[in-house]
Amino acid sequence: MMRRAQPWLGTLVDITLGSQADPQAVTAAFADVALVHRLMSFHDVDSDVSRFNRAAVGMPIEVDPHTWNVLRLAEQVAASSHGCFNVACAPRLVEWGYLPAPAAPAPAYVPGERTYALEADGRVRKTSASWIDLGGIAKGYAVDLAIDTLQRHGVGSACVNAGGDLRVIGDYDWPITIRAPREPANAGTRLVLRNAALATSANYFAARGHTSPLVDGRNGQACTDAHSVTVRAPSCALADALTKVVMASGDAHHPCLAKLGASAFII
């Protein structure tokens, strides 16, 4: 058993190895999380996301293959959820103070707008003036990348948890505690997880009055529901993104869950 944590992606990322201690594998896994942080941060002016947001409409933009992967998955979840998930909500989050305002004036928020097209050569073309934020999916992707790296190092049993978006591997039932949404310092529910990812979204740490960092991609409305949404999926990026679909739709049986091999509950 070995456990370490570092601050990345605006939260604490916790890596637990089940049966062996392999400091090099854990260090390599944290390096992956740091890479996702650097590429996909809305705050960092040098990130792929910031370069995309500054670019002119119509411009093809070189991005890291990891950023391209996340944008492709975001597109898939957006399509299968009929727009409940949309990474183009950043102008709303800046307006409400959840993201820092970049130097440029904010573009108008257009509900349901498509903001990019993925080119076959690995570049991304900006198709509208909006800003993107990958905060609803990148943490999950970072967890997946860290898990891949641990497996490459021969780690058999591990849990990677980025502020509640987590994934476990190994022939072991990992005990997971879900916070009680109305008393988040306490356990609401406990469950076990094996070779799967789990993500929870809720407002209890972030809601301010009528706003929240969870936005319905179809209309830009803040999801201020007091419940919490937990999704289990084969990958953490998917689990992370799908919590926003369930939060926006209020439907723990949204058809896109089964289509993507996921399931959800609301407490």
Place this chain on the structure above:
Amino acid sequence: MIKSLPWVLLAAGAVGAPAFATQYLTAEQAQALMFPEATAFRRQDIALTTVQMQQVEKLAGVPARSVNWRAVAALKGDVPIGYMLLDDVIGKFELISFAVGLNSDASIRQVEILTYRESHGGEIRNPAWRKQFASKRAPGGLAIGEGIANISGATLSCTHVTDGVRRIAAIAQVVLAK
């Protein structure tokens, strides 16, 4: 209200639930991880002058907060190759102890969380509750047992940790940089 529960749950209900706590590393483990090439470590605490505190605040953009800082020099032979500074920060209901490893030019080498502990409700403001962390770096300090489960929930922001890291980077630049 539970709207839908498709999986088997081990237990439900929050009655008597423990506060979450995890010990990740002792200070000794953290320094060994950060400076594997070091041959020795020497305690070298820092006392800031008022002028230095002002410089730190200007560089970091956050209050310097304290005069005294716990620090360890990592040595290779007799030569310092870097430093590790220790700090605790308080969040909404959590207390986090962390260590920042710095190269001898004051650039950040690595940040490691040492302990994470949540309180029940108001305990975080209670000096007695905080006091139990005074000896947390002693070997065998906090029990790992209660922290084994992973927690899933809304993302808890760690802005106070990143502010703390920025403060320490500024202290290193003002006091330790060559």
